[in-house]
Amino acid sequence: MRSLAYEDATAAIGFSRGRRYLMDGGTFDYEVSGSRLSMGLVRLLHTIVSRSTGRGMGLAMRAVRPLLHSQLSCVHFADGSRLYFKLDDIYWNAFFIGHPGMTYEADIGKLLLRMKDIDYTFFDCGANIGYWSVLVTSEMLGHKRAIAVEASRKTLAILEQNRDANDQRFEICRKALFEYDGHSLFFSDDGPHSARHIVTSQSSRPSQAEPVMSITLDALARQQQLTDSDRLVVKLDVEGAEISALKGAQQVLKRDTLIIYEDHGDDRTHTTTRHVLDVLGFPVFFLAADGAVTKVDDPVAMDRLKPNPKIGYNFVTCPPGSGFHRWIAGIADRA
Known part of the structure; x- marks a missing residue:
């Protein structure tokens, strides 16, 4: 796969300027x-x-994919950080089409910008090409330590390129988050991002599924030699395996840990949030696109918070009484 370097003078390179707004100021x-x-x-x-x-961009991209020859484009952030992405990936080419100054997951960006001066380790679970790993380890968000956890071997090459393009300032763990450590699983990587998922049984796996070993959040924390005093922020975007990942975090959830997780709009029973509220007994906060943080006391309120069944919504939870709990509850109270 040939990468388009920023300094490459031999290719016809184009530039598209944009601004990414995260918070006032x-x-x-x-x-x-x-x-x-x-x-x-x-x-x-x-x-x-x-x-x-207005629909069918994915089919259009698949039709012209041979013409693009797996070419990459690159996002160059003002502080020197870089993010490579495939031109035919409609999930990421919004950086230069249709959405001037694309704001990808602005709600998470605003939260992490508020945390710039807080010391923590970042687990980027479901890292994909490493967008959040690049930003969290950058000057923009405070040079945090980050580990990118990604199950897809197909995505690994770009993830590694983004790590190398940013001075190898984050680590990569090619495993699948699960409730048990060291199990042989399969990762279905056929189709768009929303269709990717972990398959636990060989008999039910799709023909193109890739083998992958599992890891728990507890095992990952042990591997990183985190102490009880180390703060941890976990971004869980693991396409429906959030509850399984939380079940494998018994020790992690006893420390000062902040979990950012997705509850998709098409889940009208709000399964993940009900698990957090009813099984874990943890507080839940909703992250709005404008930066507002709202406490969720009743799953019934989720119907209003998740109006669009086609997109995912981000929520935050943490152990009751932890430092992160006091911090985010204070933000919600001020809001």
């Missing part, structure tokens, strides 16, 4: 570089699809 500036011809083709397809049905 705080911005992340970026430019996107890549093949001018290929980026133009992706923009053209997006325009055609948007003006017709």
Whole structure:
């Protein structure tokens, strides 16, 4: 796979300027570089699809994938951080089409920007290409220590490239978060991001599923030699395996830990949040796109907080009475 370097003078490189707004008074500036011809083709397809049905961009990208030759574009942040992504991946090419100044998961960004001066280790679970691992370890968010946990072998090459492009300032763990450590699982990586998932049984695995070993959050914390006094922030975006991951975090959830997890809009029973409230007995806070933090006392309120069944919504939980609990409860009270 050939990478398009920022300094590559032999290719027709194009640049698209943008601004990424996270909080009042705080911005992340970026430019996107890549093949001018290929980026133009992706923009053209997006325009055609948007003006017709507004749907089917994924099919369009699959149709032109041979023309793009697995090319990469790169997001260049103002502080020197870089994030490479595949041009045919509609999940990430929004950086330069359709969404000027793309704000990806602005709710998480605003929360982490508030935590810039707090010392913690970051577990990026379901790291994908390493977006949050790049940002959390950057000057922008306070140079935190980060471990990117990703099950997909297909994604690993870009994740490693993003680590290397940023002075190897985060670690990579190619395993699947699960409630048991050291089990042989399978990862289905066929289709869009939302379709990716862990398969626990060989008999039920899709034909293209990849073998992967499991790891628990407790085992990961032991591997990183975290002490009881080390603060930990865990971002759980593991496509429906959040409860399983929480079951494997018995020791982690006894320390000063903040869990950021997704509860998808199409789950009208709010399974993960009910587990956190009813089984763990932990407080839950909703992260709004505008940066507001709201305490969730009753799962009934989730119907209002998750109106769109096509997207995921981010929530935060932590052990009652922990330092993170006092901190985020204070933010919610002020809001």
